[in-house]
Amino acid sequence: MAALPRDLRGALDAALAASPDIECWAVGGAVRDVALGRPLVDLDLVTTSAPDVAARAASQALGGAVTQHDRFGTATVSSPTGRIDFARSRTETYARPGALPEPTLDAAIEADLARRDFTVNAIAVCLAGNREGDLLDPYGGLEDLRHGRLRILHAASFRDDATRIWRGARYAVRLDLHPEEDTLAALGGGLAWLAAISGERLWAEFVRTAEEPAPGRVLALLEDWGALGATVEGLHLTPATQAALLRRRGPIPVAVLAAVLCAPLEPGTAAAVIERFGAPREVARAVEGARALLECSEATPDALAPLEGLSTPGRTAARWLAPAPQRALQRELGRWERTRPALTPTELEQLGIAPGPAMGEWLRRLRRERFLGTLHTRAQARRLVRDSLASVTPDPPSEVQAQRTLDDNLDR
Secondary structure (H helix, E strand, O other), rough: OOOOOOHHOOOOOOOOOOOOOOOOOEEEEHHHHHHHHHOOOEEEEEOOOOOOHHHHHHHHHOOOOEEEEHHHOOEEEEOEEEEEEEEEEEEEEEEOOOOOEEEOOOHHHHHHHHHHOEEHHHHEEEEEOOOOOOOOOOHHHHHHHHEEEEEEEEOOOHHHOOOOHHHHHHHHHHHHOOEOOHHHHHHHHHHHHHHHOOOOHHHHHHHHHHHOHHOOOOOOHHHHHHHEEEEEOOOOOOHHHHHHHOOOOOOOHHHHHHHHHHOOOOHHHHHHHHHHHHOOOEEEEHHHHHHHHHHHOOOOHHHHHHHOOHHHHHHHHOOOOOOOHHHHHHHHHHHHHHOOOOHHHHHHHHHHOOOOOOHHHHHHHHHHHHHHOOOOOOHHHHHHHHHHHHHOOOOOOHHHHHHHHHHHHHHO
């Protein structure tokens, strides 16, 4: 309790006061982070009865919202200052590899710990109830933490849920752990079961990877394990991706990470990754935008026009992947986007250009000339239009001379 930030501690006090008969355990990450002397931001709690009342009290104290999943007996309280996850103690069975587990609620805490993924997550401290103050570490998770070991609880762990491979890579990088021999062997055999995982669950793992302190190192470890190619055939870290991520520390916006990963791949492979993950449309746009920028070799109006309006994540990913050329290209792209035609449609119409395709062509031409620096003033633009029209239908000489005199005066 003393390790909790003030807001979370107040929310936990409110939750326990609202449910005085509840047995409540801090589990997994919270216990592990306290053991490592790390600050707590989130709190995972297991209760031996429904946590609804406790969760509502915690949300009122935190000023956050509650999200409940009755099937799994969970309630999550989220706020800008922290998060508390409540879960009823349970056991789980898997109808088939990769399927969501079928829970049986209100199991003993020891049985709940036995269903978990790695020993470092199968640790619990009782915060309230008859066993208050008890520490449970039945699988030696604290010892594994001290010795830098990543160890599964049973040989079928990755077959039951292959997302544990992605999760294991995050723990390994974040906590500086290394798979022990049996876990590494099981991991190699578990790669085949990644094909059974739904795109929705894989995307959730990718999002969590982007939120890690070192997402690039997590992806590099997954590649070393063979997990990227097992997730989507052909998925790998290109040299450009490796170099881009090597320089980055801290969480990365998920659309940027996806674009850095996918834009340098063959188009078919990148499309397969987006489809397999069921990634949101804005992520697909970021990948497409980064690829378009990387493939652009000259900063001419014709080359820049199709790049207008590309999303920020795509632009960021392209700069990370090719810093020097993209700085120059995107500087010119920004200048192109800020450039406007020297005359408005109304002014063109006053000069005799009817609305329609011809006006659109004139607007494009005037914008292009202004970008290239061949037109500087509105008077020059008007003269260009009049001279062009005069070459087709000449004005009377006196009118032409008078207008040119007026334009020359405006330029001064």
